[in-house]
Amino acid sequence: MIGLPIEWIAALIIVLVVALAVFTLYMVIERHRENKRTLLAATYLNNNRIGWYDYLRTDGVPEDHLIPRNDAEVKAVEELFRMLVHNVKEDGMEERISGFANRWMSGFYRKKLNGRNWGERMNALYRIYDFGIDSLTVDCRDMAKKSISEEEFFLLLLIDMKFYPETFVRDNLLELCALSANDAKELLFRMQEATFEETVCHFDELELTIQYALVDVIGMKLDATYVPFLETQFNTKDSELRIRVLRAYNSLGIVPVVTVYEAAVESDVWQERHQAAKMLKWLPQQSAVRYAAHFEKDDMFLVREEAKLFSTASSIEDQVSPLVAAAAEDEGWLLDTQSPDGKGGDQI
Amino acid sequence: MTSIHIAMQVFGVIIFLYMAAVILSYSIMFVLAFRTLRRERSLDRRELDARFVDAFYSKPVTILVPAYNEETGVIATVHSLLNLDYPQTELLVIDDGSKDGTAAVVIEQFDMVRARKSVDPQLATKPVKEVYRSRIHPNLWLIRKENGGKGDALNVGINFARYSYFCTIDGDSILDESSLLRVMKPIIMSDGKVIAAGGNVRIVNGMDVEYGAVSSTKLSGKPFVVMQIVEYLRAFLMGRIALSKYNLVLIISGAFSVFSKKPVIRAGGYNTTTIGEDMEMVVKLQRMLKEDKLGGRIEFVPDPVCWTEAPQTISVLRKQRRRWHQGLLESLWAHRKMTFNPKYGAVGMISVPYFWLIECLGPVIELAGYVYVITAFFMGGIYYEYAVALVLLLVLYGTVFSMGAVLLESWSLGTFPKIHNVFRMMLLTLTEVVWYRPLTLIWRVEGLVRSIFRISSWGDMERVGATGTKGAGK
Numbered sequence: 096m097i098g099l100p101i102e103w104i105a106a107l108i109i110v111l112v113v114a115l116a117v118f119t120l121y122m123v124i125e126r127h128r129e130n131k132r133t134l135l136a137a138t139y140l141n142n143n144r145i146g147w148y149d150y151l152r153t154d155g156v157p158e159d160h161l162i163p164r165n166d167a168e169v170k171a172v173e174e175l176f177r178m179l180v181h182n183v184k185e186d187g188m189e190e191r192i193s194g195f196a197n198r199w200m201s202g203f204y205r206k207k208l209n210g211r212n213w214g215e216r217m218n219a220l221y222r223i224y225d226f227g228i229d230s231l232t233v234d235c236r237d238m239a240k241k242s243i244s245e246e247e248f249f250l251l252l253l254i255d256m257k258f259y260p261e262t263f264v265r266d267n268l269l270e271l272c273a274l275s276a277n278d279a280k281e282l283l284f285r286m287q288e289a290t291f292e293e294t295v296c297h298f299d300e301l302e303l304t305i306q307y308a309l310v311d312v313i314g315m316k317l318d319a320t321y322v323p324f325l326e327t328q329f330n331t332k333d334s335e336l337r338i339r340v341l342r343a344y345n346s347l348g349i350v351p352v353v354t355v356y357e358a359a360v361e362s363d364v365w366q367e368r369h370q371a372a373k374m375l376k377w378l379p380q381q382s383a384v385r386y387a388a389h390f391e392k393d394d395m396f397l398v399r400e401e402a403k404l405f406s407t408a409s410s411i412e413d414q415v416s417p418l419v420a421a422a423a424e425d426e427g428w429l430l431d432t433q434s435p436d437g438k439g440g441d442q443i
Numbered sequence: 444m445t446s447i448h449i450a451m452q453v454f455g456v457i458i459f460l461y462m463a464a465v466i467l468s469y470s471i472m473f474v475l476a477f478r479t480l481r482r483e484r485s486l487d488r489r490e491l492d493a494r495f496v497d498a499f500y501s502k503p504v505t506i507l508v509p510a511y512n513e514e515t516g517v518i519a520t521v522h523s524l525l526n527l528d529y530p531q532t533e534l535l536v537i538d539d540g541s542k543d544g545t546a547a548v549v550i551e552q553f554d555m556v557r558a559r560k561s562v563d564p565q566l567a568t569k570p571v572k573e574v575y576r577s578r579i580h581p582n583l584w585l586i587r588k589e590n591g592g593k594g595d596a597l598n599v600g601i602n603f604a605r606y607s608y609f610c611t612i613d614g615d616s617i618l619d620e621s622s623l624l625r626v627m628k629p630i631i632m633s634d635g636k637v638i639a640a641g642g643n644v645r646i647v648n649g650m651d652v653e654y655g656a657v658s659s660t661k662l663s664g665k666p667f668v669v670m671q672i673v674e675y676l677r678a679f680l681m682g683r684i685a686l687s688k689y690n691l692v693l694i695i696s697g698a699f700s701v702f703s704k705k706p707v708i709r710a711g712g713y714n715t716t717t718i719g720e721d722m723e724m725v726v727k728l729q730r731m732l733k734e735d736k737l738g739g740r741i742e743f744v745p746d747p748v749c750w751t752e753a754p755q756t757i758s759v760l761r762k763q764r765r766r767w768h769q770g771l772l773e774s775l776w777a778h779r780k781m782t783f784n785p786k787y788g789a790v791g792m793i794s795v796p797y798f799w800l801i802e803c804l805g806p807v808i809e810l811a812g813y814v815y816v817i818t819a820f821f822m823g824g825i826y827y828e829y830a831v832a833l834v835l836l837l838v839l840y841g842t843v844f845s846m847g848a849v850l851l852e853s854w855s856l857g858t859f860p861k862i863h864n865v866f867r868m869m870l871l872t873l874t875e876v877v878w879y880r881p882l883t884l885i886w887r888v889e890g891l892v893r894s895i896f897r898i899s900s901w902g903d904m905e906r907v908g909a910t911g912t913k914g915a916g917k
Contacts, residue, residue, distance in 0.1 A: 100832075101828060101831055101832050101835065104832060104835040104836060104839065105835055107839065108835060108838060108839050108843065111839070111843050111847075112843065115843070115846050115847060115850060118850055118854075119850060119869070122850060122853060122854050122865075123862060125854075126862060181493070212482075212485055213482045213483070213486075214482065214483055214484055214485035214486035214487075215485045217486055217487075217490075218485065218486065218487045218490075221487065221490045245632075275632055275633065275634050276634045277500060277631050277632060277634060278632070280499070280500065281494070281499075281500050284499060304634070315499055396563060400561065
């Protein structure tokens with residue numbers, strides 16, 4: 096024997112093969128159970144079609160046989176509710192879904208919330224939000240105190256916002272700062288008007304990334320009531336915030352007051368000039384032509400591009416550049432891209 | 444003791460230790476992959492898809508499809524990309540001077556006319572000949588250029604790309620509807636800290652494809668293709684998930700990946716002279732992130748799936764594997780200063796050495812192991828023990844991990860819903876060490892040799908149109 100642990104390797108292989116065999120068996124059984132659950136769910140929905148129609152569309156009184164008695168039936172009801180919540184808007188429907196889910200499904204979701212599986216906890220949070228299961232809000236608040244993932248944190252904030260809109264800003268203003276910009280945008284966009292207004296009032300207490308998100312959301316909401324707020328924010332020295340403010344103006348389709356626009360036109364930051372150039376289409380014709388001529392001499396390709404697009408926008412389709420004088424059929428219009436000059440920007 | 448005996452013993456111990464180290468690395472990666480997949484297994488992904496399908500929360504993406512002689516598969520690819528569940532995309536097919544009718548079929552199928560498009564030529568490329576735009580789908584463009592290789596075609600696409608993010612798709616690949624949404628998720632969620640993300644690539648041979656979508660998943664009847672399926676599962680599920688967890692990814696497949704345009708341009712775009720431009724780009728980005736202290740991440744996302752056509756003959760597979768290995772060595776050599784260099788953090792200390800020792804030089808040692816086993820059996824005596832130990836390690840490495848990967852996929856993602864397909868794959872992995880593994884090792888070593896002697900040829904892959912079997916418009 097030269098000391099090679101052959102027996103050990105052989106034993107390891109046997110152990111691993113046995114483990115794989117057990118895992119295979121588990122998987123086969125799991126698949127069988129999953130198929131059975133799918134069949135049970137389909138049968139449940141098929142048998143209770145009329146009952147559900149009556150409950151959701153007419154009387155609002157659930158018959159006994161609608162009450163789910165096992166996981167498969169809960170999954171079936173969940174699918175039905177999910178489909179309705181995402182696709183149907185009807186008076187009273189949400190209340191009936193919420194009423195049923197609160198009464199008959201909250202126990203199932205409470206168990207999932209306290210489970211160890213992250214995916215199932217996430218699914219439960221989605222359902223609590225979608226189906227309006229307010230009887231679980233205390234459980235959700237308890238969950239927020241534990242160590243949770245970013246995704247769970249975001250959903251818990253959404254749930255809190257949905258069920259406690261009056262106290263949401265007071266309770267969660269600092270929590271907002273822990274969100275990513277994207278999550279913050281989504282949360283702010285989904286806010287009820289009063290909650291959003293309250294958040295705007297606390298603008299200075301928010302972190303920069305959330306401030307940016309809030310200004311973006313003003314543009315996304317297409318709500319012109321915040322124009323004076325935007326005007327105030329443009330006085331900041333933070334150029335990123337100024338760019339976002341100008342972008343919000345652009346989304347709203349509103350030209351800012353002359354002082355703001357002039358400041359953007361003369362800005363050292365090309366992104367501000369770019370946003371100003373994008374606003375040309377909202378300006379009175381005479382001013383627009385004057386500013387377009389100014390932008391056409393800009394150092395930055397994108398600013399020049401915007402100005403030129405404005406100049407010929409009406410005659411050529413969107414996105415197709417109007418800037419090359421040569422006709423499309425003329426072979427001479429081709430641009431040799433082998434030698435970029437660093438300035439960038441041309442069309443073919 | 445003769446020098447032959449000493450050499451045999453030393454060599455035996457080296458191979459044995461090497462194999463043990465490889466098995467240990469793979470075991471760690473397997474456990475990490477298992478934990479990640481277990482965490483996300485029960486998640487209802489439709490909810491996340493629904494969040495990001497809203498244009499407010501997603502980011503527009505330019506999809507680049509470099510195509511060289513892809514006449515058979517390109518229409519299905521474009522159909523699949525037009526069907527994507529994504530709010531805002533621009534689709535650029537870049538015909539890299541194809542000799543077949545690639546451009547003609549695209550122009551005809553999508554009713555294209557000559558058009559002009561803005562270009563910001565920040566990357567040097569071969570000249571562009573013509574630009575076409577579809578009258579049916581205004582966001583679909585065809586750019587015809589002089590042949591310059593895939594990297595050059597992608598650079599042209601980047602110059603023409605309108606949006607800040609671009610997605611690269613091979614001309615013979617098709618995407619699942621929600622794939623782009625899912626691969627963009629880490630980028631959107633990270634507020635731009637993730638600068639590149641790659642999806643999972645699967646083999647489409649044997650599946651039913653209708654109008655650019657996989658309509659039913661079937662396992663190919665050819666053992667050769669099934670072995671490649673298993674190989675892809677092992678590489679993508681086990682290797683990349685684990686590396687991605689710690690930002691150690693050095694390769695995301697060029698067949699399906701998304702990049703932020705800014706860092707790619709900053710890194711100089713795709714290398715047009717290397718064979719493996721996809722790996723080269725990722726290594727270059729990782730290097731730039733560390734050198735410029737930018738702090739970004741590159742991630743692999745397991746659930747978005749891109750289907751691609753696999754070689755069906757030995758000669759084509761041989762060329763492919765040879766090329767891949769040449770590409771691997773070229774990228775590693777070009778960035779050799781990163782190896783064991785603490786300046787590059789975990790990438791330099793773990794990832795690059797892993798790719799050198801296990802992915803690049805591994806085939807040489809493993810193949811030597813096969814030769815050693817045969818020699819040792821002939822020599823008899825104490826060498827039987829070495830031979831038996833090595834055979835066992837090869838079985839452990841080649842078969843057990845492959846079976847594990849098949850099970851892991853089946854349990855977490857379940858691409859093949861019929862259990863007999865899973866069993867067929869598992870049974871076939873039992874034979875891997877005696878035919879498929881040695882063959883691929885020989886080809887990879889061949890790639891190494893060719894790379895050292897600077898022999899380079901692309902070796903066109905003969906397409907059978909596996910991505911366009913039905914309704915591809917041909």
